[in-house]
Amino acid sequence: MTENIAVRARFCPSPTGTPHVGLIRTALFNWAFARHHGGKLVFRIEDTDAARDSEESYEALLDALRWLGLDWDEGPEVGGEHGPYRQSERGEIYADVARRLLEAGELYEAFSTNEEVEERRRAAGQDPKLGYDNFDRDLTEEQKAAFRAEGRAPVLRLRMPDEDLSWNDLVRGEISFKAGTVPDPVLVRANGQPLYTLTNPVDDALMRITHVLRGEDLLPSTPRQIALYRALTRIGLAEFTPEFGHLPYVMGEGNKKLSKRDPSSNLFNYRDRGFIREGLLNYLALLGWSIADDRDVFSVEELVQAFEITKVSANPARFDVKKAEAINGTHVRALAHEDFVQRTLPYLVAAGVLPAAPSEEQLGALRAIAPLVQERVVVLSEATGLLRFLFISEEDFAPEEAAATKALGPDSEPVLRASIEALEALPSWETAAIEQALKDALVEGLGLKPRKAFAPVRVAVTGRTVSPPLYESMELLGRERSLGRLRRALPGN
DSSP: OOTTSOOEEEEOOOOOSSOBHHHHHHHHHHHHHHHHTTOEEEEOBOOOOTTTOOHHHHHHHHHHHHHHTOOOSBBTTTBOTTOOOBGGGOHHHHHHHHHHHHHTTSEEEEOOOHHHHHHHHHHTTSOGGGOOOOGGGGOOHHHHHHHHHTTOOOEEEEOOOSSOEEEEETTTEEEEEOTTSSOOOEEEOTTSOBOHHHHHHHHHHHTTOOEEEEEGGGGGGHHHHHHHHHHHHHTTSOSOOOEEEEEOOEEOGGGOBOOTTSGGGBHHHHHHHTOOHHHHHHHHHTTTOOSBTTBOOOOHHHHHHHOOGGGSOSSOEEOOHHHHHHHHHHHHHHSOHHHHHHHHHHHHHHTTSSOSSOOHHHHHHHHHHHHHHHTTOSSTTHHHHHHHHHHSOTTTOOOOHHHHHHHSSGGGHHHHHHHHHHHHTOSSOOHHHHHHHHIIIIIIISOOOHHHHHHHHHHHHHSSSSOSOHHHHHHHHOHHHHHHHHHHTSTTO
């Protein structure tokens, strides 16, 4: 067991496709577990499937972890005493371990084809889909030679113990597999290529991983891994068997497991929309864990301080985009204003609201209006629509078509003319004065309800039905630009 050994957790994805939220939830739990216990996180890349793995996906994994601040103590770009940390560079290690296991009798050569296994199952009155029947365990040297003479090359299988295999799962409690229910697994293909069933436990053993926290879809492979750890211990390569914790599924719509192909699973979609690290990590932590029954919002530091793997639920967790947005909005509102400005800038530049190198005047205007916008967005990209009116040139400005249709029809003319007349008479262009002038002219003067009174003004000035606070927006926009837009919005112009 691992009670007195310093915690060493690991995150070991395959570089296939785009990082998805379920995978990153696994990374987060391993990271938080290691940090909580003052241990180390090992980042390892399982890239032995040349047909599916890609360098692009590998770079995306690094990008994802960097963006979220999930740092690692050993692995790519960091190094460590147990490298290399990409399985594609560890082939000689696996070949040596397989040779030693074979020489020790822990592995054996198996020549049976799938068709032969199924035929033997049928002949015994068994379901042919039960899998391998351990037929080759005790082949004689003469039998092996005969198979080789036929041109067959053997796979290497692990000799499973003839006893129940049990472990105390850190998430699910006591789990046991009866003796004989797990067939001897293939660890090395006939062409000599090692399989996940060998490489994953061997790397964990050599890297002295103490805790394996992974998705529940991998739970059926755990008996095979425990059996291999024991074999590795017997030949002197492993010192202990790590503890296991199998994390709950992340479910999507309709209570189906969230698929990689589901757009809502793509991690970078959330970054593109303007989720911030603090908000997304907070929500991902709630997919199977909670800091308290009556509390959903917490900082990354509070997560690390409170996280315990034994508090993770075994029940599936459903990814709820609306709840993720609400939590992210709470974290956005908690940002210091200058931090909000700096984080929002890339989205404004990408949307063409600001140039790549904004002027000091533009940055000043952004800083002035940022607190008003910060209270109204749940993701940073929403700021682009709210702020466009302030930075767009008058030649390019035009109200959104739907908003104009709704608020700038023929009956808007009295409102716009009264607004222009009241604002032209203002001696100073300040928020309080603008507010009082418009209320006096439209609510008192025309007898309109505020919603009906100010909608045409808002759309004329900001181009949208939803904007930052109107009076503050007009002060920042300035007298001439505000009045110019009101005049151009008059019917017939």
